[in-house]
Amino acid sequence: METKVNNMQLDTRIAGEDAIKIAARNVQVYYGDTHAIKDVNVDILDKTVTAFIGPSGCGKSTFLRCLNRMNDTISIARIEGDIRIDGEDIYDRRVDPVQLRAKVGMVFQKPNPFPKSIYENVAYGPRIHGLARSKADLDEIVEKSLRRAALWNEVKDRLDAPGTGLSGGQQQRLCIGRAVATNPEILLMDEPCSALDPIATAQVEELIDELRSNYSVVIVTHSMQQAARVSQKTAFFHLGNLVEFDDTSKIFTNPEDPRTESYITGRIG
């Protein structure tokens, strides 16, 4: 597997480009009477890995799910404010969430491949979006996606085998392959490594770093080390507030807010 050298040095954590991909302004999320996200403002850059960290229940996953309108499926959730992707309001009435989700792929906490073959798992997205004109096209997309997910070499001989039969780390990479198969611009990852062992985690992290070259990646993680390893930008959430958002090196070496410092030094959380 060819990999770009990632020396995991904090001082190299600089954002690739300054183009703002996602702009969130005054975002409020309510679950019934609970005010889960309070007034969050954040700009997420293109070709950058942005990490959301914070203690459990701080709202980082909730905010992540606002970015591809997955919260729409929860009937009691109510979202206010303004989230724009490339300057377009994703909560505009004209926006079809299906189209949005093709643009904003998502990887979940628990690997959740469809109970179908590996091939079908990856091919499903392109098929429903009409991305492939022929079987050959589809084969190519599947191969490209699996290569991008660094899984191709392991599964190329058993594409008809069930996706659920893979190991946990392979399943998660399959899910990443499935997510990139629809050719998204943004990849949202909700604690993608929390169900994986250290080796699988390392593989996925390496993958995330590679994906940066093509996508804007947003990752929610409980592990500060992981945030430090893979991200260029880090946002610290606490009790529904976005406490601090800055370059990862800055957050981990010289945080401005005392709450951030307490958290990364292990005093709260």
Added chain:
Amino acid sequence: MTDLSNPSDLPKRKVQSLYARSEQVQKRHQKGLALRILGISAITVVLFFLCVLLWSIVSRGIPALWQYQAEIELYYDPAILNENGGEVTPEEIADVSLRSGFERGIYANSLKATIEAAGIDVMATVTARYADRAEEILAQAGLMDGAGVLLSDLRNGAVAGGDVARIFGQAGSALRGAQSALEGDDIAAANTALEAAVTALSGAGFGSAASQVQAIADGITADAMPAAAAALAQTGLQSALLDAAGLMRQPAEFDDAALASMIYAANRRDTRDYLVANPNLVGETEFTGVPVAISLTRYLTGELQGRGQADMPPGFELGHLAMADAMVEADIINRHFHWKFFTNLYSQSGEITGIGPALMGSLYMMLVVLVFSLIFGVAASIYLEEFAPKNKFTDFIEINIANLAAVPSIVFGILGAAILFALTDLGITTSIRGTALLGGFVLSLMTLPTIVIATRAALKAVPPSIREAALGVGASKVQAMFHHILPLAAPGILTGTIIGIAQALGETAPLLLIGLSVSTGADLLSSPFSGGLLEQTQSMPTVVYLLAQNEDAPVREGLAQSAIIVMLALLFLLNFLAIILRRKFERRW
């Protein structure tokens, strides 16, 4: 780090061996044991009753499927089919009046011919049986001294039954005269009558009886007349002789009609149609199994064992029994598997009744139920589960679907009846009363809640991660549902559907209200695609109900159970199908 300053404050530990059970553990064990005993006894009771039920059904239903049939050489006599003689054409057969009873002639003559060909002398067989019976009666009264010779002569054919009857009758009448004279108050008349009786008895060779009567006559006084009357009645001579005389008159009455009544002549319409379809059979002989009369079946199955003449079915005499025994012995009456039970139409007559239309009707209704309730049930469940807004109105609907599952089935029947009335009011003349369509529709309504509840449970059981995964790659809700969730829920939906259909198959009450019980003349249905759904039909449970009400025990206690077995077999088949489909649809990983 402990707050206790003094180690002696620590609680003293009792030394307790692990081998010895503490009181508490002992109690727990007792409770566990009690629960286990309770469980096992509950299962035993359930199994016991299940076995009793199955046994009572199988032990009666299975033998009833083997029907007693008389195998006769059926001769389609042209003389009967064409009274004028000469050639019989199909047109003429079609014109034969159904009122002429031509089929009786064909069957009766053929039966007689078959019996004679087997070497059975009808008159001798019948006479012998009556003679046996008379002998029993006479021997009881001590009259065999005079009757013995007569009866053996009768069996030999040396003397006719009517003559014997006259001899017994004269003696009996003389005794009856003496009896009534003794019950009067004229002693002279009584003496004369008694003397006449003695003369008659000794004249007929009943010596001991004559001396018995003589003894009563000798000691008679005016005061003792009632006592003498009682004594004479006590001898039982009069009733024995009169009964024997009655029996001896019977063989002469056992004519061809009585013989023919032993078999069930096929429905005259069927016979005519059969001949019209096969005109070359006229004048030919066909070897056929003809069901015996249901009364005869009762006798042959042993039901009439030990019953007196008075308890015999009407029109069924000792002669019939004698002939039945002879025919069984001659291998003319045999038991055969009753295939026609599955194809015959329902009839009041147990000999030819069948479950053909009912079986078809039930299958058609299940088809209707499957289509209606599966489509509507699954659609309703998907909508409620995935798309419906959660508000008071949908809550109300949900509660009512659950309530609907508990509504007594007869209420649905009333709904079906209401539809019938509404259609009549609208002036729709084509009757859908008693059709598979209406029956299936009513049963669908009844099955719908079961399917909705099962489907919703199956949809809920699909892990939400699958839904999220599908939505995450940009599938719409509908795509997520039909591509991922529904296939995963299919086994559960299938199970629910089959349980619902099985329930519908056994439902009787609603069908009674929409005319499926009274459509007793229902014919076999045509294909469901060519209007079979709109024909009058029956259903299995209603036919079981009708069979179980039949006046003839072999039908009530035999064929009704056979029909139940067919129904149970259908249910097992359904369940088996469910298992197969589940296996097939269940994710292979």
